[in-house]
Amino acid sequence: MLHLGLGSFHRAHQALYLHQLQQAGDRSWVLAGGNIRPDMADTMAALIQQNGAYTLETVTPQGERTYTRITSIQTVVPHDPALSGLVQLGADANTRIISFTVTEAGYYLDAQDRLDLDFVDLQADVQALKAGGAGSTIYGALTAILRARMQAQAGAVTLLNCDNLRHNGDRSRSGLLQFIELLGDTALLAWVQTHTSSPNAMVDRITPRPTPDVRARVLAATGVDDAAALMGESFIQWVIEDRFVAGRPAWERVGVEMVDSVQAYEEAKIRLLNATHSCIAWAGTLVGYTYIHEGTQDARIRRMAFDYVTDDVIPVLDTPEHPSPINLAQYRDVVLDRFGNPAIADTNQRVAMDGFSKIPGFIAPTIRERLAHGDSIASVAMLPALFLAYLQRWHTGQIHYTYQDQAMDPAVAHAICEAADPVAAFCADATLWGPLANHPRLVAALRTASARVAQFVKDAAP
Missing domain, CATH: 3.40.50.720 (NAD(P)-binding Rossmann-like Domain)
Incomplete structure (x- = not known):
């Protein structure tokens, strides 16, 4: 091998x-x-x-x-x-x-x-x-x-x-x-x-x-x-x-x-674990944490991650027509316990990288499926809103570590942050959103979520 x-x-x-x-x-x-x-x-x-x-x-x-x-x-x-x-x-x-x-x-x-x-x-x-x-x-x-x-x-x-x-x-x-x-x-x-x-x-x-x-x-x-x-x-x-x-x-x-098929395991892992990991890394960086366990142990950040999974992910992965073979609520709780392990000392820097791949890969599918059913995307919208706030910090040189993103065009990312309406510019990016780009409900949800993120950061300020 x-x-x-x-x-x-x-x-x-x-x-x-x-x-x-x-x-x-x-x-x-x-x-x-x-x-x-x-x-x-x-x-x-x-x-x-x-x-x-x-x-x-x-x-x-x-x-x-x-x-x-x-x-x-x-x-x-x-x-x-x-x-x-x-x-x-x-x-x-x-x-x-x-x-x-x-x-x-x-x-x-x-x-x-x-x-x-x-x-x-x-x-x-x-x-x-x-x-x-x-x-x-x-x-x-x-x-x-x-x-x-x-x-x-x-x-x-x-x-x-x-x-x-x-x-x-x-x-x-x-x-x-x-x-x-x-x-x-x-x-x-x-x-x-x-x-x-x-x-x-x-x-x-x-x-x-x-x-x-x-x-x-x-x-x-x-x-x-x-x-x-x-x-x-x-x-x-x-x-x-x-x-x-x-x-x-x-x-x-x-x-x-x-x-025979990994699909159910794959979707659970990518959406309940990988996307949640990114959520905690972006949020933790915004309020000055270095490690994943610090953000996970912060009740506000843990709540964002919990609500994202509970409100928006579990309903699309476990339906009467396609029941999941996995107990998703139990899996969610195990994941958060794992992330809260201080002995791992996993860094926000490592987990926060490659947002321009993780938004389309880990997060957009849940938004797309919720929108297709006419359901709320309030909880999942917090994740891209956190990344946009993170990107704006990066744009102004205020991320205290080197941000690595293989799929990001730095000129495009800087242009999003410099736009008169960064939320609209962010939601218009085809690399991040594909067919969802410019979707009015996506833009509206990101505006509300971005206001929540700004308040979260303000409340966390010393």
């Missing part, structure tokens, strides 16, 4: 599940991994030096900590611009699954799931692959790997998403096929359609960026000075559609849910 993106999430999630399977006696699968961009240099160097092994600290909501030495990553691939190590492994017949973790913006898909070629790095990858090279996007990397695999006649392989994109297997596959079509490589296009599958999957575990404190605690608890140590919450979940074309690990032995 070759994984692209050896970040904290993969190492606290997929690598742990495979480690547990190996510890249970099934060693038929191992992991290899590397990055398609030259990031995380210190962590990658540490993993290479430690032969892929590292320590995972797990923290319960009650603050209990446990330590596990993870050894499932057998090969760590150093980065090079040609991705030669990843391509070589991906073209090996023994590699049966290529998995990857990508941010929402890293798929470069517009509201109609078409590749958005306005992105310079995507354009660069098209040119690089036309010239027979590799790339720095997920499509450029996968295309280089799959082209080499086809040429090596290495057989079928499953492409497995491990990220928060809704319908991630279907949509990444669509993006990949569109990318190959742009290259005019008809032979590769036919091969990928015949020799790969792309199951949808839902993943869940809060995994903050590791801080020096984690390394210090690991050393104190285990005696190992681990430069690749990381920490995650005790909660963990992985739901995968069982559509693998070249075999798979027996993950069900270690708690992975193998299902």
Whole structure:
């Protein structure tokens, strides 16, 4: 199994599940991994030096900590611009699954799931692959790997998403096929359609960026000075559609849910967890908090998150015609308890990023479905109103950390904030809203919600 993106999430999630399977006696699968961009240099160097092994600290909501030495990553691939190590492994017949973790913006898909070629790095990858090279996007990397695999006649392989994109297997596959079509490589296009599958999957575990404190605690608890140590919450979940074309690990032995469709799990997670997470990060930043647990423990912010889920999300995800297989009210409460865990020390900076992907991906679907039924959107409107207020702070240089947003055009964002009517300009943005842009009920709800946000910030001022 070759994984692209050896970040904290993969190492606290997929690598742990495979480690547990190996510890249970099934060693038929191992992991290899590397990055398609030259990031995380210190962590990658540490993993290479430690032969892929590292320590995972797990923290319960009650603050209990446990330590596990993870050894499932057998090969760590150093980065090079040609991705030669990843391509070589991906073209090996023994590699049966290529998995990857990508941010929402890293798929470069517009509201109609078409590749958005306005992105310079995507354009660069098209040119690089036309010239027979590799790339720095997920499509450029996968295309280089799959082209080499086809040429090596290495057989079928499953492409497995491990990220928060809704319908991630279907949509990444669509993006990949569109990318190959742009290259005019008809032979590769036919091969990928015949020799790969792309199951949808839902993943869940809060995994903050590791801080020096984690390394210090690991050393104190285990005696190992681990430069690749990381920490995650005790909660963990992985739901995968069982559509693998070249075999798979027996993950069900270690708690992975193998299902026919992930859709209900996916919608619950994206709307009840991911959107709520963003709500708390934006609101918390606006009133000066650094960490997610601080905002979650603030009764006003917790109420915003609670009302958003209770008033507007649960009614569209659990209906008499389509009852949810999940107890959504219970799930909501578990999520808020998880977010309130101070031991996680997850930052608003990490969770607040990529708002221009999260509004259309996590929040707009609930607004669209509520409007379609003529229902109120008062509670869900608070989330984009919080993001607009956050964006206005960013515009004036008042966010005390660096805001990262791969899908945002800074010039467009600044123009929204400078407009005579920022709410109307915000609601008119097609990247954020797609077909909902300029909807009169959206604009009206955002005006009311923005006034509530302004009052919330004013009340919180010292």
